[in-house]
Amino acid sequence: xxxxxxxxxxxxxxxxxxxxxxxxxxxxxxxxxxxxxxxxxxxxxxxxxxxxxxxxxxxxxxxxxxxxxxxxxxxxxxxxxxxxxxxxxxxxxxxxxxxxxxxxxxxxxxxxxxxxxxxxxxxxxxxxxxxxxxxxxxxxxxxxxxxxxxxxxxxxxxxxxxxxxxxxxxxxxxxxxxxxxxxxxxxxxxxxxxxxxxxxxxxxxxxxxxxxxxxxxxxxxxxxxxxxxxxxxxxx
Amino acid sequence: xxxxxxxxxxxxxxxxxxxxxxxxxxxxxxxxxxxxxxxxxxxxxxxxxxxxxxxxxxxxxxxxxxxxxxxxxxxxxxxxxxxxxxxxxxxxxxxxxxxxxxxxxxxxxxxxxxxxxxxxxxxxxxxxxxxxxxxxxxxxxxxxxxxxxxxxxxxxxxxxxxxxxxxxxxxxxxxx
Numbered sequence: 001x002x003x004x005x006x007x008x009x010x011x012x013x014x015x016x017x018x019x020x021x022x023x024x025x026x027x028x029x030x031x032x033x034x035x036x037x038x039x040x041x042x043x044x045x046x047x048x049x050x051x052x053x054x055x056x057x058x059x060x061x062x063x064x065x066x067x068x069x070x071x072x073x074x075x076x077x078x079x080x081x082x083x084x085x086x087x088x089x090x091x092x093x094x095x096x097x098x099x100x101x102x103x104x105x106x107x108x109x110x111x112x113x114x115x116x117x118x119x120x121x122x123x124x125x126x127x128x129x130x131x132x133x134x135x136x137x138x139x140x141x142x143x144x145x146x147x148x149x150x151x152x153x154x155x156x157x158x159x160x161x162x163x164x165x166x167x168x169x170x171x172x173x174x175x176x177x178x179x180x181x182x183x184x185x186x187x188x189x190x191x192x193x194x195x196x197x198x199x200x201x202x203x204x205x206x207x208x209x210x211x212x213x214x215x216x217x218x219x220x221x222x223x224x225x226x227x228x229x230x231x232x233x234x235x236x
Numbered sequence: 237x238x239x240x241x242x243x244x245x246x247x248x249x250x251x252x253x254x255x256x257x258x259x260x261x262x263x264x265x266x267x268x269x270x271x272x273x274x275x276x277x278x279x280x281x282x283x284x285x286x287x288x289x290x291x292x293x294x295x296x297x298x299x300x301x302x303x304x305x306x307x308x309x310x311x312x313x314x315x316x317x318x319x320x321x322x323x324x325x326x327x328x329x330x331x332x333x334x335x336x337x338x339x340x341x342x343x344x345x346x347x348x349x350x351x352x353x354x355x356x357x358x359x360x361x362x363x364x365x366x367x368x369x370x371x372x373x374x375x376x377x378x379x380x381x382x383x384x385x386x387x388x389x390x391x392x393x394x395x396x397x398x399x400x401x402x403x404x405x406x407x408x409x410x411x412x
Contacts, residue, residue: 030302167305178312187308
């Protein structure tokens with residue numbers, strides 16, 4: 001409903017008059033909302049968002065990652081423990097990663113993973129009472145972009161908002177940077193971003209551009225990318 | 237066993253070949269006693285049965301579906317061809333989904349289609365029947381269903397009687 005759109009809510013605020021789907025009579029509650037018997041309450045401070053037909057969630061500023069099943073995260077391998085690796089994904093607990101959950105790995109053919117490696121992985125188990133588990137294959141057994149990343153680049157940590165902003169189809173940051181330079185980026189929903197440009201200079205410039213874009217609007221981002229390209233080309 | 241009035245006597249049960257059935261009887265008795273004890277100790281709250289109501293809310297803990305977030309690996313200007321191939325696949329998938337949704341909004345649903353056509357069936361079928369048939373059909377029906385349908389009767393009475401159309405003959409011109 002129009003009254004709900006982009007309203008600021010605080011934890012404990014009761015949210016009523018939720019619009020339900022016409023066909024299924026259901027309401028989808030995204031992150032930041034919880035039910036208490038029949039009522040819906042906000043449990044995070046932020047902006048209440050709504051998407052047609054019946055999806056509500058709270059857009060909140062957050063730095064601590066809470067693992068959610070199915071999300072892609074960038075992890076750092078911290079330990080090799082027999083059949084599994086311990087992976088730090090920025091959550092409250094380290095995640096486990098089986099050596100069999102890599103593309104093409106078998107009992108005999110172990111993947112080459114070392115302590116300190118960066119892995120792009122998907123959360124298979126994310127439960128508040130259990131240790132999270134990540135895998136580096138999709139449901140078809142293919143890697144589809146996941147796995148150990150060992151080709152240089154630069155990894156840095158940002159807020160979870162910025163990560164979501166980068167992955168949002170409405171945001172022009174990635175597109176306008178992509179129009180200027182050839183580069184590669186990997187975004188983990190846990191707030192870690194890995195970038196790699198042609199040179200170290202470009203890589204650092206890209207990382208700075210991403211960090212600077214957190215509170216910018218789309219036109220501002222476009223202008224910033226323009227200036228960055230000029231500066232890197234030596235015009236400024 | 238209890239209903240069986242002819243209980244076996246103690247002496248018979250003592251016999252060696254009866255030992256198996258003696259054991260079985262004992263086990264049965266024990267079971268019954270246990271069941272009785274459990275029933276006595278089992279407390280039941282004297283409340284109306286809780287009915288499971290259907291949950292109105294679906295919890296979706298991920299931002300990805302809420303905000304339609306893209307896949308996190310991207311590459312531009314051919315930096316990593318593998319990733320660009322993946323991006324292309326993801327993008328076409330997203331486009332297809334969008335197109336499908338648009339189709340759903342604009343297009344005519346199946347139920348609408350059937351509703352509309354079920355009313356049109358009569359009108360369209362008229363188009364395919366020739367004029368002669370149109371004349372004949374009601375006439376023939378009258379013979380069979382005269383008593384059944386009053387409405388049918390009214391419509392048929394307005395049409396010219398069958399005898400006039402059915403008996404068309406070559407008429408010889410007069411020579412005189």
